[in-house]
Amino acid sequence: MPRIAPLPAPYPAEIQGHFDQVMPPGVPPLVLFTTLASSERAWKKFRAGSLLDGRLISLREREIVIDRVCARAGCEYEWGVHISAFAAAARLTREEIAATLAPPGATGPWAGNEAVLVATVDALHDRSTLTDAEFADLQRHYRNDQILEILLLCGFYRTVAYLSNGLALPLETTAARFAQYAA
16 A cells, blocks of 8 residues: 555546546556645646657657666666556567666666666766766767756656655556566
8 A cells, every 4th residue: 555545536527637648548547646646736746747758769768768767766666667558669678678677787788879878877876967978978879858858757757766666656467577577
C-alpha cells in the first residue's frame, strides 16, 4: 500500500479525462497517477512536466534515458512501467534492457549517441553536473533544444523516482521487474 492513499474511483470527470488521455482504452490509471491526483496541485504540476510527445528526440533515445534514470535511482516501479509500455516500440533488445540496469562503466551494447545518453544519465546521477567534455559529447550528437530535452527528461524522471520510491508505490501488475533482466 502506498504511503499516501490513491484517489479512489470513480474519478471526477476532469481527472478521468486526463487519465483517458495517457492510458490505453480499458486500462486503469497507474497507481502513480491516482496517488498524485489525490492532490489537485500535485497532479497539475506533474502533468505540466510531461515530456512524452516525441518532438525533439526519438522514442528510442527517450526510453534509453528514462530507463537508465529509473534504474540508477533504484525505481523499479517506473522502470518496469516503461519497459512494459515502450521497450518494444523503442526496439530495445533484451540485452539493452539489461544494460539499463548495469553498474556505471560496465561494458554494454551502447555506441555513438546512445553511449553518450547513458554516460550523461550516469554523470547527472552521480554528480548532478556534466563536465565540459561530457557536454561537448552531447553537442556532437544533439542540438541545444535536444540537449535541454534530455536534461529535462533526466530531472523529471528522477523526480518520478523520488515520488515512486518515497511513496512506496506497489509495482504495477503488468510492469517488468528488475529480476527479469538483471545479470
